[in-house]
Amino acid sequence: MPYNISTEGMEELEQMLRQAGDAAQGAASAGLYEGAKVIADAVSGAVRGIATSPFKYAKGGKRQPSPEEKAILEAAPKGVAKFKKSGGSVDTSVGFSQSGYARITWNHARSGMRTKYKMGYGGRATASTSTEGKSTGISAKPIPVIANAINSGTSFMEKQPFFRKAVSQNRGKAQKAIEDKLLKMIEASMNKKNGGT
């Protein structure tokens, strides 16, 4: 037995969805930014919680990151990367991948030198600097490598999954922030096109 279903107002609904479609591109980017901001803030907080101990050579166990290494991560920009549009989706990433290099002294425990480091070291890796043929022990270290060594651990450094923890514990909050911003933007856009209320 055939069923007939009739609806009213579908043309208006179709028109509203089309209008929302135009606004969706901008809304998606704005929503994504809100979500990425939640994660970036969480990572910043997590960096402050990294346990440190004065630098020492790992003999008989794993070492913790030095206070200098933590300071580098605290100062490093944990920016939201440039948005990439691919088909109907928008992507971005949060992390240290664009943080560049830090200049750090690794042998201060041996020589008594004070650690020196400098952010944004030209974006290039350089070998240890030397004075009159003697190494000063100062080298440029990529910040993502320092972050990864602390987050994932190495055979000589204790693992402290600060980044993974920040992402895993704030995934829901980020999704909620994206949803809220999306709805807000689309509603505002549709109200505007409908004469605004």
Added chain:
Amino acid sequence: MPEEYTSLVAALKALTQGEAPNTVTLPMCENEWDTRPDADSWGTVALEFEADALHGDNLKQAEAYEGSVDLFSYKKDGDGWPALIRKALTDNCEGCWSLNSFQRERENNVFHWEWIFQVEG
């Protein structure tokens, strides 16, 4: 299959049934650093923190603990351990796991695998 595989599965099972973060050193190497020169491979399994929701749960209702398995080896094939760890994770973590990183540490020529897993809390 090495006998230690039983210990790996036991460690994973113990952790997945635990309620608090905990760490187990795998018996590939009994005393991690001291015996390292004699051991080609060693590793740890750790349940690290309470995550937001289980990744595999589309309804986002199941709470999860997140942990990792770290394998260090002087051999690029990891003495066959990577396949065994994958099997143990598949059997015990219901698909909620992934290989997070595989890299060679330049400082001491060690290969490092890191798997991330989640279990329902």
